[in-house]
Every structure is written in C-alpha cells, then in structure tokens.
Amino acid sequence: xxxxxxxxxxxxxxxxxxxxxxxxxxxxxxxxxxxxxxxxxxxxxxxxxxxxxxxxxxxxxxxxxxxxxxxxxxxxxxxxxxxxxxxxxxxxxxxxxxxxxxxxxxxxxxxxxxxxxxxxxxxxxxxxxxxxxxxxxxxxxxxxxxxxxxxx
Numbered sequence: 001x002x003x004x005x006x007x008x009x010x011x012x013x014x015x016x017x018x019x020x021x022x023x024x025x026x027x028x029x030x031x032x033x034x035x036x037x038x039x040x041x042x043x044x045x046x047x048x049x050x051x052x053x054x055x056x057x058x059x060x061x062x063x064x065x066x067x068x069x070x071x072x073x074x075x076x077x078x079x080x081x082x083x084x085x086x087x088x089x090x091x092x093x094x095x096x097x098x099x100x101x102x103x104x105x106x107x108x109x110x111x112x113x114x115x116x117x118x119x120x121x122x123x124x125x126x127x128x129x130x131x132x133x134x135x136x137x138x139x140x141x142x143x144x145x146x147x148x149x150x151x152x
Contacts (some may be wrong), residue, residue: 008034010054010061012043024119029051033067039111040074040140047072047140048099062135074139075125079106082152084133095121109139118145 009024023042027034036050045063046052049070054061079085082105092100092110099111112118118141128134 004027006036007037010063012040012045012063014042014044016042027054027061033034033146036070039099039109040138041101041103041109041140044074044139047074047142057121069142071142071144073112073118073141073145075109075110075112075121076137076139077110077135078135079108079133081133082106086127088128088134095124111113112145114142118148122149126143 006029007031008027010027011022012025012075013020013022014122021042023040025036025040025043025046026038026116028037030051032053033051036046036048036052039048040046046066047070050069051068052063053065053067055064056062077088079088083137085105085108088108089100096116097110097112101109103109112121118136122138125134125136129136
C-alpha cells in the first residue's frame with residue numbers, strides 16, 4: 001500500500017492575542033520530507049520553500065523540524081491607508097518581490113526570497129511605518145536576511 005501524500009495541508013500554530021490558533025499551509029512531499037509550498041499568513045514557524053520533517057497526530061500534520069531553511073523570509077504588513085495598497089505593491093514589485101498574499105483588504109503577507117536586499121526593504125517599510133501608512137513585522141526571518149541587517 002502506497003502511503004505517500006504528494007500534497008498535504010499542515011497545521012501551523014500561531015498566537016492570536018493570547019489564544020493558540022492554527023492555520024493550514026500547503027506542502028509538497030519530497031522523499032521523507034515536505035516542502036512548504038505556500039506562504040504562511042499568521043505563523044512564524046516556517047517560510048515558503050523550507051524543507052521540513054512532519055509529525056502526524058490523528059490525521060493532522062505538524063512541523064517537527066526544519067530540515068533545510070529556504071532562505072526566504074516572511075513579512076506581515078497591516079495597511080493603515082487602503083488607498084496606498086497599489087503603491088506598496090509596485091514598490092515591492094520594483095524590489096523583485098513577486099509573491100504576496102492578501103488575507104483581507106488591510107493585511108498583506110510578503111514572501112521575501114533570499115536574493116532580495118532585506119536591509120533596503122526594511123528601510124523602505126520603516127519609512128512607510130513612520131508615515132503611518134502601514135504597520136509591519138518580520139514574521140519569519142532567514143539567517144541570511146538577519147545577517148544582512150546586522151552588517152549595516
């Protein structure tokens with residue numbers, strides 16, 4: 001009997017104002033491991049492209065270990081001025097960021113690939129935050145991006 005599951009949804013925990021909640025994230029099987037193939041919207045545990053080992057409990061799958069980080073980071077952005085969204089998306093696109101997810105009209109989640117200048121991106125987002133156009137937080141930062149911020 002074949003027990004492989006090429007595409008599955010896993011449960012990622014996140015804290016919602018003190019309440020433990022879970023979001024479903026799509027993964028693709030690669031041998032004994034799984035590749036995170038969608039951007040986590042709320043969780044801080046993994047990023048797009050990470051290779052993970054899963055644990056199964058009563059038919060639900062959870063991250064046991066990150067086997068190989070992808071180098072991607074995730075940034076969560078709350079839009080304070082909705083009329084600004086198109087300008088923000090263009091700015092992100094101009095930096096080379098293609099993958100974003102809109103959880104709703106005021107909440108944007110951004111996948112930041114390893115090749116992106118993370119310091120430059122953070123600097124731009126900080127200027128928008130100081131102007132009270134957005135609020136943002138780094139949900140999951142890769143080691144490479146973290147290192148690039150500490151060099152400056």
